Amino acid sequence: MFTSHDGLCSIGELAEHAGVTVKTVRFYSDRGLLPEASRSVGGHRRYGPDALDRLRLIRSLRSLDLPVPAVRRILDEEDAAGGVLEDAVASRLCELGSQLKALRWREAALRLVQECPPAERADRLRLIGAVAAPPSTAPLARFWRGWLPPRMPARSTAAFLEVAVPQPPDDPDPAQVLAFARLNAFALHPCAPGAEQPQPEAHRTAGARGSAVLYAGLAEAYELAGVQLRRDRAPYPGEALDSFVAAYVSAYGARDTPDFRRLLARQLAADPRIDRYWELVAEVITPPGGRTEPTPGSAHDWLLAALDAQTAAAAA
Structure with missing residues (x-):
């Protein structure tokens, strides 16, 4: 996919292929989620061919509102469909359930005040x-x-x-x-x-x-x-x-x-x-x-x- 002679790409090229900003790629790299393959002579980050799939997986996991530490644990597991992912999703579902319950109670409380x-x-x-x-x-x-x-x-x-x-x-x-x-x-x-x-x-x-x-x-x-x-x-x-x-x-x-x-x-x-x-x-x-x-x-x-x-x- 990458056309450079060494099969690597710059941070800007990776961001463009993934449809994200350079700032986003840098954020995930700095937190160890997206390792760089090497650095150029000028000190710029270079990424390998598998970086694009990994970045897309990170975005998918983050779109589920999973926290960065949970995403890191999932990425560290070889199979993304394994137990770590199941545990992270179950935990997030539990948190969302509590948040939704709180919102429903607040809505009913507001209606109670409005209608009395x-x-x-x-x-x-x-x-x-x-x-x-x-x-x-x-x-x-x-x-x-x-x-x-x-x-x-x-x-x-x-x-x-x-x-x-x-x-x-x-x-x-x-x-x-x-x-x-x-x-x-x-x-x-x-x-x-x-x-x-x-x-x-x-x-x-x-x-x-x-x-x-x-x-x-x-x-x-x-x-x-x-x-x-x-x-x-x-x-x-x-x-x-x-x-x-x-x-x-x-x-x-x-x-x-x-x-x-x-x-x-x-x-x-x-x-x-x-x-x-x-x-x-x-x-x-x-x-x-x-x-x-x-x-x-x-x-x-x-x-x-x-x-x-x-x-x-x-x-x-």
Whole structure:
């Protein structure tokens, strides 16, 4: 391709053949991506026949927005379709995914401000200004770590957080952005200033190890109740309720009797509530225009209503 007597070309000729500027060729050369074959007597760079293909490959890789260090690693690998390229592309896709998610959240947040009544804009700006884009679930996880029994096994805590902390949707509508912002604010300030966060009686009764058993059993019961919620079934005694009661029986080392169920119903009715948290979770996870998705909170309410109905019927 090069017509010089030694088969080499100057930096200007290489740039012309590749359709780039001399400055671009020099940039890649200075960073070791495009080695020169030799220097002329006057100290000018000279490039071999393979330089053009290498430069075109560099441009292709850079057009994918791969950073220079990643391009260098790919070029150092003999096969450009090898593992280094796959890893670099996968890493870049992950970065782009995060960037796109952040942009979609910012777009929905802007629409939220644009579409709300002027009197509400200051409050909404305050709420969404406290949430990163893409949003972090760290405040929600911290809220639950303060709520859960101290010294509960890490594996049990992680399993509970997986169902209690909603993942922000990748492509939210303004209502979901507002719900998540309100959820974030709730998690940061769940109680009045100076007040302690109330704990359920079950945490004190079961202890750390017992609570691990309790929450594992409750997860199963909530899943069964969620099936009934999706079917719009009214609360009723059945498999889900039996699983719910069994979780407390196992945690307390008790027996499942009518008296136990009556005592449990009274205890749960007196326990502190965080209904607002679960209401906001439902708004975050429910797709626009879709049916409200069950949450552990709504499942708990369904099961408690079934327990109340059963104990009331037994008393009558």
